[in-house]
Amino acid sequence: MKNKTLRFLFITLLSGVVYLLFALPLRKVLAVFTVTDVRPAAALNPVLGISFGAPAALGIALGNAVADILSGYPSYMILFWILLQFIYSMVPYWLWNRLNRGEEHIHRFSSVSRVLKYTLCSLAYGILSACGVASYVNMTYGVPFFTCAGFVMMNNFTMAMLLGSPLMILLNVFMSRQAGTNRKLFFNEKILLIGSVAEIVIVSIIILCVYGKMGGGENFEIWNTIFIYSVIAVNGFIALMLAFITFAEKKLKIME
Numbered sequence: 385m386k387n388k389t390l391r392f393l394f395i396t397l398l399s400g401v402v403y404l405l406f407a408l409p410l411r412k413v414l415a416v417f418t419v420t421d422v423r424p425a426a427a428l429n430p431v432l433g434i435s436f437g438a439p440a441a442l443g444i445a446l447g448n449a450v451a452d453i454l455s456g457y458p459s460y461m462i463l464f465w466i467l468l469q470f471i472y473s474m475v476p477y478w479l480w481n482r483l484n485r486g487e488e489h490i491h492r493f494s495s496v497s498r499v500l501k502y503t504l505c506s507l508a509y510g511i512l513s514a515c516g517v518a519s520y521v522n523m524t525y526g527v528p529f530f531t532c533a534g535f536v537m538m539n540n541f542t543m544a545m546l547l548g549s550p551l552m553i554l555l556n557v558f559m560s561r562q563a564g565t566n567r568k569l570f571f572n573e574k575i576l577l578i579g580s581v582a583e584i585v586i587v588s589i590i591i592l593c594v595y596g597k598m599g600g601g602e603n604f605e606i607w608n609t610i611f612i613y614s615v616i617a618v619n620g621f622i623a624l625m626l627a628f629i630t631f632a633e634k635k636l637k638i639m640e
Contacts, residue, residue, distance in 0.1 A: 396446070
């Protein structure tokens with residue numbers, strides 16, 4: 385019982401610290417709306433939620449609360465986001481475990497089916513977080529619901545795929561090897577890791593090109609342009625990767 389409690393507290397604390405380190409430094413730089421921004425930290429909700437469940441969800445919620453406090457947000461809003469952030473991490477956890485019920489080593493992307501299930505969890509997380517954020521921003525600041533929802537949904541889904549899938553793979557490899565397993569990368573995982581590096585390079589090129597062209601403009605306009613181009617490029621690339629690994633898996637089965 386004591387070991388379980390200590391493990392719960394350790395995961396909660398570590399998840400909160402990691403989320404805070406991802407989220408806080410970029411808030412001012414990548415701000416778009418009054419209470420939302422381009423968030424690389426959004427990748428952590430499905431990854432840590434799926435991997436560790438409730439303690440990670442609680443840690444992320446508390447880490448986000450600390451970031452909100454340091455950003456000067458009002459207390460009523462902070463309490464609201466604690467609940468939502470917890471739900472954002474738990475929904476992918478519940479959905480992932482339901483989709484993989486009865487299977488072994490469920491955190492490995494050993495098949496196209498697993499990759500597609502993770503994509504579905506990321507999509508569900510993106511839609512859920514979009515509805516939560518857009519509802520609040522619309523009621524409080526009058527920002528059009530669908531404008532905000534579209535931005536949040538695409539940001540969170542894209543981050544979950546761009547950064548979340550490689551983090552999920554690397555985290556599972558690390559934990560498996562810590563447990564003494566000779567864990568090796570599967571074909572799908574290698575493709576996803578290579579693809580993520582390629583996507584980051586593509587986004588970096590887009591950032592450099594847009595800043596080169598709009599360097600003297602408003603921060604909002606610059607990042608809005610970068611966001612639109614990056615979402616199109618990254619999600620297009622993700623679709624090609626999913627198509628490729630699906631074709632490759634079928635081809636390998638035919639050859640076998």
